[in-house]
Amino acid sequence: MNSILKRIYEKVLPLVGEGNVADYIPALASVNPNQFGIAIYSNKGECYTIGDAKTPFSIQSISKVFSLTLAMKHYGEGMWKRVGREPSGLPFNSLVQLEYEGGVPRNPFINAGAIVVSDMNQTRFATPHYAMREFVRRLSGNPNIKTDKVVADSEYEHRSRNAAMAYLMKSFDNFDNDVEDVLHNYFSNCALRMNCVDLAKAFGFLANKGYCMINNEQVVSEQQARQINALMATSGLYDEAGTFAYMVGLPGKSGVGGGIVAIVPNQFSICVWSPCLNKVGNSLAGVAALEALSSEIGWSVF
Numbered sequence: 001m002n003s004i005l006k007r008i009y010e011k012v013l014p015l016v017g018e019g020n021v022a023d024y025i026p027a028l029a030s031v032n033p034n035q036f037g038i039a040i041y042s043n044k045g046e047c048y049t050i051g052d053a054k055t056p057f058s059i060q061s062i063s064k065v066f067s068l069t070l071a072m073k074h075y076g077e078g079m080w081k082r083v084g085r086e087p088s089g090l091p092f093n094s095l096v097q098l099e100y101e102g103g104v105p106r107n108p109f110i111n112a113g114a115i116v117v118s119d120m121n122q123t124r125f126a127t128p129h130y131a132m133r134e135f136v137r138r139l140s141g142n143p144n145i146k147t148d149k150v151v152a153d154s155e156y157e158h159r160s161r162n163a164a165m166a167y168l169m170k171s172f173d174n175f176d177n178d179v180e181d182v183l184h185n186y187f188s189n190c191a192l193r194m195n196c197v198d199l200a201k202a203f204g205f206l207a208n209k210g211y212c213m214i215n216n217e218q219v220v221s222e223q224q225a226r227q228i229n230a231l232m233a234t235s236g237l238y239d240e241a242g243t244f245a246y247m248v249g250l251p252g253k254s255g256v257g258g259g260i261v262a263i264v265p266n267q268f269s270i271c272v273w274s275p276c277l278n279k280v281g282n283s284l285a286g287v288a289a290l291e292a293l294s295s296e297i298g299w300s301v302f
């Protein structure tokens with residue numbers, strides 16, 4: 001595995017720095033673009049790394065999988081009245097579909113969907129962001145995971161689009177709590193700082209039938225783990241999900257911090273990170289690394 005990782009790392013390295021770092025959140029624009037790391041965590045508990053795998057970064061939309069997991073644990077099938085399970089075919093922060101589909105977002109991984117899931121978690125937890133941070137600390141076995149307050153505040157300050165989605169959902173009666181409170185928690189979740197190793201470990205339960213080996217916890221049922229993987233495979237990379245399924249063939253979830261997590265069911269959880277993004281907002285080198293990994297090793301769920 002180490003020699004495969006080295007080969008892929010060297011192959012992808014020339015692409016690192018191509019594309020652009022996310023600058024619509026000003027605090028993210030200052031990240032050094034020339035960073036690249038990979039971590040692979042196996043169901044046997046082995047962890048393989050290369051490059052900047054231990055440098056923390058802003059997990060951004062990868063947090064949407066953790067929020068969804070918390071909501072599914074509590075609400076089960078009932079939650080699907082408020083959010084759909086279909087790919088949107090539109091950018092992650094698009095508003096148009098939400099209006100003509102009556103305030104019910106297409107899936108939990110576009111922003112509107114993640115915000116409505118955050119509203120569900122707001123109803124359930126007294127301090128939703130701390131509950132989430134505790135959850136990821138447990139899943140990854142790293143008690144030192146922190147929230148980047150500068151990023152969270154920067155997102156809140158530039159929240160107009162996300163706030164517009166939340167208020168639109170409220171106007172359709174698909175929102176229970178105070179919009180501003182929910183946005184604060186949603187942004188704090190996106191602003192969690194984790195490294196590739198933390199994320200590969202924290203996603204281990206999705207490669208392991210819902211079971212987290214790190215703290216010996218059945219996080220979700222085997223069926224729910226399969227369902228979360230299915231949602232990642234169909235919507236995890238926004239409007240690039242189809243191409244990602246075609247090229248990589250694994251459930252994945254990206255974030256505008258440049259991280260991408262991918263699952264090889266029953267075997268591995270992977271995290272790649274490089275801050276520069278392609279046009280749809282996915283890490284350019286990260287997608288290339290996962291393409292190389294899956295074609296070298298033949299991993300695919302299809």
Ligand SMILES: NC(=O)CC[C@H](N)C(=O)O
Nearest residue numbers: 060061092111190255256
């Ligand atoms: N795709 C992303 O990573 C987007 C998350 C970001 N916090 C936002 O709300 O815009």
